[in-house]
Amino acid sequence: MTTQNTTTDNKSIVQQALTALVATGDVDALAPLLRDDFVHHRPDSTTSTKTQWLDDVQTALVPLADMQVEIQHLLADGDHVVMHSRRWLPGGEPAIAVVDIWRLDGGLIAEGWEIIEPLAQVGANMVWWEPADH
Template sequence: MTNKDIVQHALSELITTGSTKGLEPLLSEDFVHHRPDATSSTKTEWLAAVEAALVPLAGMQVEIRHLLADGDHVVLHTRRRLPDGPEIAVVDIWRVDGELISEAWEIIEPVAAAHANLTWWDPAGR
């Protein structure tokens, strides 16, 4: 199985079953999830957070825009929308080691806020 296949299988397990049970064995025991605010969580902590979000996120539509692999890294760009909620763009970067996902990074941006973030560097644009 390629690294892209492993990540795609993990996402499919989560979305189609609505449970982390199929995802859990695809993560290494020392799995680390990194957030943009420099916090991170362990496998147990991250799975608990994902499990807690499954009910509020039920019915979420996920459209895979890009799935790219380079060595042991896989990049997944998706657009996600709740039935009556805002659309978000998500970029996940996964590192696969020995056919298990060992690290993940995640960036989430509301699509409606994207334009405002295009000039983050310009003091006049803030």
């Protein structure tokens, strides 16, 4: 298999995982696409196992059952796939931008990183380096 085929296959696996999750609202559709030793990394440096992460996703799906997901970018390079999406609840708010980074191994998702930004806070987050007014 060529690198181009691997990259394309990895993009397809990630897109299949998200589509299955959104379509069914059930992590049972997502679980077979994750390695048993899957690790999910949060921006605060905490991690969770496959079971812990799937439990967290299932819990989040209850209040977010009607969430809409629009994929903005799906990029792949070798065993890494990056997905940038916009997600919102009915009525358009609250809306978030999400960047997921996935590492695949042997046709399964082995690791995931996630950054979520509420779109209402984008302006404030664009100037995080400026000193706070006192």
